[in-house]
Amino acid sequence: MARAVTTQRKIAFTAAAWLIGLLIFFPILWTFLTSFKTEGEAIASPPSFLFFDWNLSAYEAVNERSDYPKHFFNSVVISFGSTALALLIAIPAAWSMAFVPAKRTKDVLMWMLSTKMLPPVGVLIPIYLIFRDTGLLDTRLGLVIILTLINLPIIIWMLFTYFREIPGEILEAARMDGASLKSEILHVLTPMAVPGIASTVLLNVILAWNEAFWTLNLTAANAAPLTAFIASFSSPEGLFYAKLSAASTMAIAPILIVGWFSQKQLVRGLTFGAVK
Amino acid sequence: MGRITLNQVTKSFGDVNVIPPLDLEIDEGEFVVFVGPSGCGKSTLLRLIAGLEDVTSGRIDIDGQDATALPPAKRQLAMVFQSYALYPHMSVRKNIAFPLKMAKMDKAEIDRRVGNAAKVLNLSDYIDRRPGQLSGGQRQRVAIGRAIVREPAAFLFDEPLSNLDAALRVGMRLEISELHNRLKTTMVYVTHDQVEAMTMADKIVVLNAGVIEQVGSPLELYRSPRNTFVAGFIGSPKMNLFGEAEAAKHNAATMGVRPEHIQVSAESGDWKGTVGVAEHLGSDTFFHVHDTGLADDPITVRAGGEVSLHNGDTVYLTPEADKVHRFDADGARIA
Numbered sequence: 001m002a003r004a005v006t007t008q009r010k011i012a013f014t015a016a017a018w019l020i021g022l023l024i025f026f027p028i029l030w031t032f033l034t035s036f037k038t039e040g041e042a043i044a045s046p047p048s049f050l051f052f053d054w055n056l057s058a059y060e061a062v063n064e065r066s067d068y069p070k071h072f073f074n075s076v077v078i079s080f081g082s083t084a085l086a087l088l089i090a091i092p093a094a095w096s097m098a099f100v101p102a103k104r105t106k107d108v109l110m111w112m113l114s115t116k117m118l119p120p121v122g123v124l125i126p127i128y129l130i131f132r133d134t135g136l137l138d139t140r141l142g143l144v145i146i147l148t149l150i151n152l153p154i155i156i157w158m159l160f161t162y163f164r165e166i167p168g169e170i171l172e173a174a175r176m177d178g179a180s181l182k183s184e185i186l187h188v189l190t191p192m193a194v195p196g197i198a199s200t201v202l203l204n205v206i207l208a209w210n211e212a213f214w215t216l217n218l219t220a221a222n223a224a225p226l227t228a229f230i231a232s233f234s235s236p237e238g239l240f241y242a243k244l245s246a247a248s249t250m251a252i253a254p255i256l257i258v259g260w261f262s263q264k265q266l267v268r269g270l271t272f273g274a275v276k
Numbered sequence: 277m278g279r280i281t282l283n284q285v286t287k288s289f290g291d292v293n294v295i296p297p298l299d300l301e302i303d304e305g306e307f308v309v310f311v312g313p314s315g316c317g318k319s320t321l322l323r324l325i326a327g328l329e330d331v332t333s334g335r336i337d338i339d340g341q342d343a344t345a346l347p348p349a350k351r352q353l354a355m356v357f358q359s360y361a362l363y364p365h366m367s368v369r370k371n372i373a374f375p376l377k378m379a380k381m382d383k384a385e386i387d388r389r390v391g392n393a394a395k396v397l398n399l400s401d402y403i404d405r406r407p408g409q410l411s412g413g414q415r416q417r418v419a420i421g422r423a424i425v426r427e428p429a430a431f432l433f434d435e436p437l438s439n440l441d442a443a444l445r446v447g448m449r450l451e452i453s454e455l456h457n458r459l460k461t462t463m464v465y466v467t468h469d470q471v472e473a474m475t476m477a478d479k480i481v482v483l484n485a486g487v488i489e490q491v492g493s494p495l496e497l498y499r500s501p502r503n504t505f506v507a508g509f510i511g512s513p514k515m516n517l518f519g520e521a522e523a524a525k526h527n528a529a530t531m532g533v534r535p536e537h538i539q540v541s542a543e544s545g546d547w548k549g550t551v552g553v554a555e556h557l558g559s560d561t562f563f564h565v566h567d568t569g570l571a572d573d574p575i576t577v578r579a580g581g582e583v584s585l586h587n588g589d590t591v592y593l594t595p596e597a598d599k600v601h602r603f604d605a606d607g608a609r610i611a
Contacts, residue, residue: 100334166358169357169358170361170363172355172357172361173355173357173361173363176348177349177354177422177426178349178375178426180349180378183378187374191365192363194365249396
């Protein structure tokens with residue numbers, strides 16, 4: 001017997017879902033609200049929720065003190081650049097692991113994942129020295145390279161999982177139809193894996209956009225992305241919550257909007273109807 | 277075009293030897309069916325011909341040229357898969373056009389050929405749909421369409437009908453046979469269904485554990501199976517095989533009689549038994565006769581549709597003397 005879905009039950013579930021959603025979203029909302037307060041209101045106790053004097057003074061101060069467009073540009077270059085570079089390496093890698101596995105493929109996958117278990121700070125000094133000696137410090141190229149390497153294991157794992165869902169017979173059919181390896185990956189595998197690749201891209205862009213450890217440690221002024229822009233507002237002389245919130249809002253807004261719009265695309269996916 | 281020769285071909289997966297050295301000739305324009313029980317290596321053999329698997333040793337020639345090391349794309353063969361293996365993100369039109377696009381054919385020629393194939397296969401109405409919106413039979417037709425547009429040297433079919441329901445299977449069987457009559461292109465067809473093999477093949481290759489048991493026309497295999505394996509595999513219902521005393525009378529270790537070569541009588545005959553299950557099909561009746569003393573398994577007999585014998589009735593069976601098959605202790609046919 002199907003479970004009876006009563007109106008009351010529906011209301012209860014909806015309310016619970018909204019509650020949990022709001023709970024998760026609250027820190028972002030609070031940051032957003034705080035960014036429109038003055039420094040005084042930002043630390044007022046008890047805090048005011050909506051009824052304060054909304055003003056843009058924090059944003060004005062932030063824009064006066066730093067160059068937001070430059071940081072934004074750096075973030076875009078670094079996150080999209082590292083994602084594109086990683087995909088270029090990860091698609092063929094995941095293809096070979098998913099469709100022509102060797103004896104040690106599982107071990108290689110585990111080994112790649114194990115590199116993510118290493119605390120990054122453990123390799124900070126060697127990487128810093130390498131970057132210094134090769135002139136990559138505080139360059140966008142340097143950050144693209146390091147973030148590509150940092151996220152590559154996750155990208156390969158994700159693509160590997162998606163590719164494995166694709167029936168090997170379809171790729172064999174492409175081979176029988178005269179497709180070269182390049183055509184097979186370009187015309188058959190990639191379009192079929194579009195939903196998987198899209199979610200991988202989105203996740204990686206978010207990870208790279210938010211990555212703070214390497215971007216803070218390997219940049220100074222030229223290549224600093226938005227993470228460094230936020231960090232510059234948590235100063236040792238005391239916290240300026242309104243300005244910090246304004247900077248944070250400006251930093252996370254783009255990625256939040258991108259995520260919001262692409263989620264439908266990601267969820268929808270292509271229907272696989274070729275194989276019974 | 278379309279002559280395939282296998283010379284001492286072997287295939288091992290790791291330590292497992294799937295195909296011991298095997299020789300086979302497939303002539304131009306022939307419809308050859310590989311048949312055998314699951315795991316007999318028939319699909320592996322097809323994949324070796326296709327180039328989807330590499331041979332462990334031996335040589336495969338296609339139209340007189342050594343194709344052993346050629347990738348599938350270069351072998352001029354087209355394949356229809358059991359799962360259809362259509363490209364789900366492409367319309368029917370693009371699916372069928374794909375091999376032509378890969379061959380860098382010009383657009384007008386692609387359109388002409390795709391149009392023709394769609395017409396021949398009754399796909400014109402669905403040409404802009406995606407595979408996901410088609411029924412099983414339509415998908416199978418698209419898969420065949422994709423194979424025929426290329427005008428390949430030979431077609432390879434890997435159990436193409438096993439995902440279809442029974443009625444559709446009979447229809448598609450006919451369509452593929454008609455296609456062969458029209459195109460006169462070599463076809464290599466893998467199936468585990470001996471009815472498909474009998475009805476479609478010019479030449480049947482019976483495989484068992486990677487070894488060719490017999491090669492011949494359907495009727496050759498039916499009339500003179502070379503050993504007990506082929507005898508038991510070809511024909512429906514299966515040939516009755518039994519040994520010991522009765523076989524010794526015919527100077528054989530094992531003797532075999534097909535269900536349709538046994539006379540049934542309620543009064544007299546060579547062997548006496550009891551009717552177990554009687555299957556009335558209308559046109560025929562199949563009796564499973566127990567307690568004949570010939571074998572532990574019941575003897576299957578085919579009689580006319582109107583013979584009325586029922587469970588528990590005593591029945592007398594007489595084999596047609598010239599239709600008795602004799603086999604020696606190794607299971608090989610005694611001429």
